[in-house]
Amino acid sequence: MDTKDSKEEPEKYDLKGETEEKSKYFECENCNLKVKYDYFGLEPPFLTKYKLKEESFVMKDPFTSVKKGEILILGANCIKCKKCVCKDPNCSFYFNGTYCVVCAKSCISSFPLNVQEKLNKIVI
Amino acid sequence: MSKGNYSNNSKYFCDEKRKHDQHEERLTKRKRSSSSEYKKVEYYKRELTRFLEDQGNIQSIEDFWKFFEKYENLQKLKKSEFDRNFLLNVDFKEKPSVIYDRLPVLDKNGRKVNIVYEDFKEFILIIKVYNDFQQRTKFAKLKKIEKMKCELPISQYKSEIISKLNESRVLLIAGDTGCGKSTQVPQYVLEAGYKKIVCTQPRRIACISLSKRVAYETLSEFHSTVGYQIKFEKSKRADTAIIFMTEGLLLRQASEETTLNSYDIIILDEVHERHLFSDFLIGVMKCLLYKRNDFKLILMSATINLELFQNYFVNEHVQVVQVPGRLYPIEVHYLPIIKDPYERQRNQFNCTPYLQIIQTIDEKYPSNQKGDLLIFLNGFSEISKLTEAVLNYSQKKLNWIVLPLHSTLSLEDQDKVFDYPPEGVRKCIISTNIAETSVTIDGIRFVIDSGKVNRMIYYTGGSFNKLSETTISQDSAKQRMGRAGRTGPGVCFRLYSEEEFNKFEPFTPAEIHLVPLESLLLYMISLGLNDISNFPFLEKPSVKSLEEAVEKLKFTGALKLNKDSLELTSLGQALSNLPVDLTIGKMLILSTVFGNVNSILALAALLSVQSPISQSSHKNLEAETLRQPLESSHGDPLTYLNFYKEWLCIKQSSTLVSRNYESESSRTWSRKRCLEEQRFYEVTKLLEQFRDILHDAELLTKGIEPSMSSGERSIRHGELKNLKSMRYQMKHDEKSRRRKQLKYDNFGECVEEEHKTDLRDVEFRITNDFKKLQSLLNDTSANSFKDVMLLKLILTSGLYPQIAVEDEHNYSKTVSERLFHTKFKNFVFLRPTSYFVSNPEILELHDDDIEVPPPNYFSRRPVSRKHQLLVYQSILETKKVYLVNVFRMPVLQTLMLFGKRICTNSSFTKFVFDDFLSVDVPYFGQGSKLLKMATVLRKKWKVNLEHKLENPVRSCNVNEKDVFCFVEDLIRYMNTDVSYNVKRLLTADLKSIYNKQCKFFEGEDLFNPFDDHFVINENVTFGGVNLTENVIYNCLVDEEWAWDMEEQVVSCDATCDLCGVRLMKGATVFRRLQHEVRCLQQQTSGKSVEEEITLKTKSNAKSFECDFCKKSLLLTPVEILRHKKSCVS
């Protein structure tokens, strides 16, 4: 019964229909990171308990089994300049919405003080 | 809580907030009034597990609580001035109040769960912060992967690779180890839009590790985008886009075109290694380029001999991308060893030059400057000598740790070279060429290159392997040097001059020039590529080696000539389906005929790995004594089988984490006996692989797993679960610990490791459950003589004509080491670890084994029933020539059963086997009787084999009883008493032993007493007549004693025991045999005996009166001549 136990087979996940689609790539306009993404919007279908507060680029978590229904948020558009930026702390900043680092720095005074401190540490 | 106006969509936000707050107030009031027994959230850790899993989708609960604690502590220190929700881009779909109702109702004590709503809201926030933190970590991981990919040297060539691939059908990518080609190119191609990519690897292990790596890098570890397929395992699904597989497997797919059609990119990696089958694969791909135009070919190699590949694909317009590796500048010093021509031992290995360089390093480079030393030597004995010398040298300062590195070391010991030395100490790795390309060690700053390598070369003509010390190629020299410049600038000391370097051959010769070509040939013919000389080989093999391979295949019975074209026999067909060595393949097939599959699988596996007795066992008396009770007097393979069997026993009786120190672990058991435990793990794996091979070839049904009761099943289930988590933990530990610091220890014996669990042990126990182990154990035991003999017969059938006989002077007292002779190689020794080295008396004839020869027979060679020969697995030539893995067999029975050409005289008293051994059987009747038995058995053997090959699997139960009887017959035959002596033929003898005349059967009765379906025909080459495919009768020049014996028989009247008919004098030996057989046949079929025929004498016989002895005889003219001659002398 247990002869195949040694093989760690990848989890089976039905990707029917999706393989045919052309791959969509997310590209950060700040650092040029380019990654395939699965979904853009507020409520990724594979996320059951949570929702996003802003429209974001999302992929199924590549580091855990698909069954677990986890996601990885790649980035979003800057709420000021609309540029597409990734979640790298050197590329974007979230405070009730995603700001690209340039915009965040430009309106730094509108943030609470200890948020400003954090922002000052980022060197563009 | 500060009410921020930082929000952009503040209106929505405020409305929500207000509603929310009203609801909250109500809740807070209600909860507060209900009870006073509120508890902190942490109090309910256990009760909240389900909640966290289901509502929060949290994977590691333990991890969460750790985070929770830290976060709480941090919050105590600073109070946030704004709603921390603003920092989070994710929220629960439902409101906290709704989720609040989902809390568990009762705690573990059955009391009501009471959490203050305010606390709960904080709890929910922490869950979100925790998730946010997870997001950050994961994103950082993703960034790291991308960054690492960009930093690889090859990434700068990405666009060049893609554009050149689009332009051409064949692309050659040359880059040195570490440039990233193996992991990156498949990804680039995938990104460029190709959908079905296959990438071959020479090593199986690389397929698995590369597919894991590429899956990780393409962020698809948990998808099936990237997979691998090796001989017996695959992880491939319909949506797999990149698949790594072994070269052998792609070759197999090349024969089933439908599979191959599905690839649009075929990548062949590491083509510079020039393995036999990778060269062949390149040829097959070249042909395929013309057959199909819907795929592209990418070759990847190190920057070695690019011209060869470029020229080979010149008509296909090959494009080339060259990627320079990461290499720092390296100083090269030529320090040729000047040998004293008068020194007597000038050919012996001298450690001095190496020690001098080590001393120079000590003097010139301060010990705080890091950098290790790598020394390339040719062989094991050189490595041991230098290891000892360097240890001695560093005894005072203790500033060098010496680590030998060669393929016979266990993996554990090999891994030590990756560990790092303590401060101020350097590693000195003394290695064979294994560290040239296969093993890459970082931190090497100094390289000493001896310029020598032991190369295994197969000699055609002699059929033996020679491990000979030769100079390396220029290319190897460059590779060795390059090892010094991987992590920083380095120094390379070459122990040869620049002139010598220039005289080295430019490249290491490809395998096709070094190994026997049987399996390649067999494979080509099975693919229908019969026109071997016209195949577009990357480099053509020599005509001689091809011819020899054809001969060998014919000898094995795999190939036959049909109207001038080569054709596979059914055995050949079956063998071409088994991806193993020819001899092993034959054994495996036979095991399915005889039904002793498991033992043969184990033996075949044991013969396919390196010897389980470790090289260091030399002169270790204690270990020898411990091994002794397990040794088999039959020889090495059966001894190994006993070791393995016992090892399984130890495994069975010792539990995994042995708290019970009375039962020793299999590791300790092996170490005490100087056995390499690694080999037994390999054997266990290989054994299962062989079983799969047989199953795939439809020669075996999948074994029925011993059934388990539900109790057993659940125990096994629990055990498995336990083992798997253990494996996970160990692998995890291994990763996090990575390199250990080396300890300064002359003997390297780590005692504390004895009781540590062993990852290999865990994996062994995962794949082999107790029941399976037990059945394995029962099946591999060979206790009765019958079992052992059957095993030996099957081995012999695979290995014949690899037999050796003892030198006749072996037992004189002056001989210190016994010598053996094979047909092609004389003066061969046994390996020091061989069973017969410590037990030579087993092969010796004792005084009471030697019989008094019959009158008229004289020979200085002893006549006995106990002559034995050795069957060997291979011949290895190093400084001496050795027989590898030998076992003993009775001489005559073995030769008659397996000899390819059996020649005999007119009275069956003398036999010559395969131009190698001559046997006198000076008792009339014994020879013909044994030969008769042998021919019957051979025929049955063949029929059984063909029956098996024609009706695989399904009918295997039908002839079980037949097989049983057959085995009984075989054993009886092997035990037949027959007295004879043995002589090894020399080249000079071969000129005079065959009579090359065949007048005997003119006008004779052509009934064949050996095989009535075989038409007796003349043999033009040797003389006499063919009685079966293998037996030539009456082709030997008779000696006097044989004449006399024949004379005596022929000149007497005799009465047939069966029919009572008188056989008159003058009836020849052959005629008498014909009568006997015919009589027996008729008796059994119930017919009465037709008399007259048997009474007829030879038609040309005349009555003759001898002038010397005055006898009156009835003789043929030839016999008259003989008689005269014998009378005169």
Ligand SMILES: [Zn+2]
């Ligand atoms: Zn970015």
Ligand SMILES: [Zn+2]
């Ligand atoms: Zn912006």
